Amino acid sequence: MAREPSKKRSREIVDAAARMFHERGYADTSVQDVAHAVGILKGSLYYYIDSKDDLLFRVLEDVHEDARHLLDDVAAMDAPPLERLAAYVRGHVEFNLRNLSKVAVYYHDFALLDPGRREVIIAQRQLYEELVIGLIADAQEAGEVDAGLDAHVAAYSALGMVNWVYTWYRPAGGRRASELAELIAEIVVGGLRAAHR
Amino acid sequence: MAREPSKKRSREIVDAAARMFHERGYADTSVQDVAHAVGILKGSLYYYIDSKDDLLFRVLEDVHEDARHLLDDVAAMDAPPLERLAAYVRGHVEFNLRNLSKVAVYYHDFALLDPGRREVIIAQRQLYEELVIGLIADAQEAGEVDAGLDAHVAAYSALGMVNWVYTWYRPAGGRRASELAELIAEIVVGGLRAAHR
Incomplete structure (x- = not known):
């Protein structure tokens, strides 16, 4: 009977990969290194991922998945657009601060992905950015932000x-993540x- | 009689290196490639730089040099601190928009520099950041910004x-650089x- 890959183990692998890509660089990290860090055999690792490129892809997808949850929560808020935008900014800054390695790998190593996987990430990112642009457009419609500003x-x-x-x-x-998120x-x-055209 | 390396040629070399590091990646660009792009022999290129690492260093230094000129101009302005900060932001955004390759290389490939040259760039960057922090501290002292905010x-x-x-x-x-800089x-x-502690 085939077993489903454990979600917990899968998460450990993605987290270890993110940390190692960040600390040593993508080029200097092997699938073997990641298997070793998680304490499993390289052969077992291929039960979860099919290549190093796939590992990188999982790290980037993970960032999007969390960001999308956040934006869904914000969209469901019963509050004026700028209040929703503030909640999004706070949540996203806190996420970034808790996931420094993953976010650094996201921005630094994105271009190294195979073209096919890169297209998937680009499409997810565009969807995500559209949601932020939409929040600002809503704020313009509600009169909270000057309608003449370029929402993009x-x-x-x-x-x-x-x-x-x-x-x-x-x-x-020493600065607390929540204080920093609030200020931003x-x-x-x-x-x-305040901005006007 | 030894000739001084021409400044114009030196600038062409740094610009070509920035463009190629950005388009192909640092690892996939050779000193030979840069020499070829500028139309000189590899041996002549070593009259201007002593290694590929040195080329990268020149690209990053170039970014700092321009940013420092901008901050010097801003410091000399006879205007309240937030007006000086606005002038700095406008100037720096316009600089970044005119030098997309150099700025991308600056942030993407900084970590690849030899440790000694990296230290030099870090020291220059700190000095530069201190000047921006100082502008905000001045605005706090002048009562333009809440003194309770973390200026860093x-x-x-x-x-x-x-x-x-x-x-x-x-x-x-299609967006004009100056309009975009003004909005930011x-x-x-x-x-x-608007921010308050």
């Missing part, structure tokens, strides 16, 4: 502030309210 | 919005004015 530029700028944290945040720095949400939302 | 987090967030543009801007997209400056400054 505003959305990408907000995403920049949110995503950049992986480049500078050091967990040992205030800057984004306050900036969008 | 605010500065890194502003830098995130400014630097992220290289990941999403496409010159063919408004979001940053408006956000800092």
